[in-house]
Amino acid sequence: MDTNFTLRGGIVMPAIGYGTYKAADGEDESHIRMALETGYRLLDTASFYGNEYLVGKAMKESGIERKDIFLTTKVWKADLGYETTLKSVECSLKRLGTDYVDLCLIHWPKPAPFADYWKELDRGSWRALEKLCRQGLIRAIGVSNFLPHHLEALIKEAEILPAVDQLELHVGYMQEAAAAYCRAHGIVLQAWSPLGRRRVMEDLSVVRMAEKYGVTAAQLLLKFLLSLDIAVIPKSSTRERMEENLNLPDFELAWEDLSFLRCLPQSGWSGEHPDLARVPV
Numbered sequence: 001m002d003t004n005f006t007l008r009g010g011i012v013m014p015a016i017g018y019g020t021y022k023a024a025d026g027e028d029e030s031h032i033r034m035a036l037e038t039g040y041r042l043l044d045t046a047s048f049y050g051n052e053y054l055v056g057k058a059m060k061e062s063g064i065e066r067k068d069i070f071l072t073t074k075v076w077k078a079d080l081g082y083e084t085t086l087k088s089v090e091c092s093l094k095r096l097g098t099d100y101v102d103l104c105l106i107h108w109p110k111p112a113p114f115a116d117y118w119k120e121l122d123r124g125s126w127r128a129l130e131k132l133c134r135q136g137l138i139r140a141i142g143v144s145n146f147l148p149h150h151l152e153a154l155i156k157e158a159e160i161l162p163a164v165d166q167l168e169l170h171v172g173y174m175q176e177a178a179a180a181y182c183r184a185h186g187i188v189l190q191a192w193s194p195l196g197r198r199r200v201m202e203d204l205s206v207v208r209m210a211e212k213y214g215v216t217a218a219q220l221l222l223k224f225l226l227s228l229d230i231a232v233i234p235k236s237s238t239r240e241r242m243e244e245n246l247n248l249p250d251f252e253l254a255w256e257d258l259s260f261l262r263c264l265p266q267s268g269w270s271g272e273h274p275d276l277a278r279v280p281v
């Protein structure tokens with residue numbers, strides 16, 4: 001299986017990255033540094049995570065050349081709009097201690113689920129990202145948590161098309177409509193919460209199938225997504241689990257097992273949806 005995805009414009013993105021949400025407590029960047037030591041070469045952060053400074057510190061301390069790390073950040077929903085997006089990226093770059101990011105995403109399509117002025121705000125953010133992309137401060141631009149109707153509105157007026165849509169995607173929450181739209185428009189899918197924050201790892205059919213292939217439940221869930229050409233960014237706070245998630249054994253899932261996992265009823269959903277009030281889980 002290819003360990004990279006190629007985005008629009010030929011930009012190469014690792015298929016497995018390290019998710020940094022809640023990976024750093026306070027001033028401690030050791031987990032992020034550990035992820036780089038383990039071999040991760042994609043770090044996923046966001047202005048909202050409050051850890052960009054620590055991600056920058058870990059990159060610097062690792063001694064790994066900047067060009068060898070694929071760095072993603074995001075513009076938070078409170079910063080949607082042209083000027084605020086320009087400012088948000090400028091601040092992110094300062095905190096990260098770098099002069100460019102590899103991928104910058106609009107984190108959520110709306111400032112609030114019932115806001116009716118989101119199309120204009122998204123358009124403003126996108127124009128800002130296009131400008132920063134042309135200036136070389138961002139190599140690729142994309143979105144997160146955009147469903148087909150959000151993407152359709154954005155694409156209609158875009159000069160540069162989104163390279164990536166980072167969505168909550170895991171067994172039990174496959175978002176088939178959004179995934180089909182992205183595939184049809186050449187947008188690479190990247191799964192956040194690929195392990196369903198552990199919730200789907202306990203599903204008995206997942207546990208049994210993992211046993212059948214002689215792998216862990218986490219490895220089965222990640223391989224499942226990668227087999228569908230979906231990039232993944234699992235988060236872990238131990239070296240052992242970081243290795244387990246990055247160094248997947250060489251195995252192929254049978255078509256019937258892929259189909260079974262793809263068709264399981266909804267489970268493990270985070271409760272977050274761009275157009276709905278948060279559902280407690």
Ligand SMILES: NC(=O)c1ccc[n+]([C@@H]2O[C@H](COP(=O)([O-])OP(=O)(O)OC[C@H]3O[C@@H](n4cnc5c(N)ncnc54)[C@H](OP(=O)(O)O)[C@@H]3O)[C@@H](O)[C@H]2O)c1
Binds near residue numbers: 195241242
């Ligand atoms: N774009 C968005 O709106 C959005 C939203 C949420 C997340 N994200 C991104 O996606 C990344 C990953 O998502 P996530 O952290 O929500 O969920 P996740 O990666 O599905 O799950 C993380 C949880 O699984 C555990 N875990 C990891 N590997 C394991 C293994 N091999 N065996 C057993 N348990 C394991 C971790 O525990 P330990 O830490 O104790 O190892 C942690 O509790 C985030 O860090 C963030 O970068 C993006």
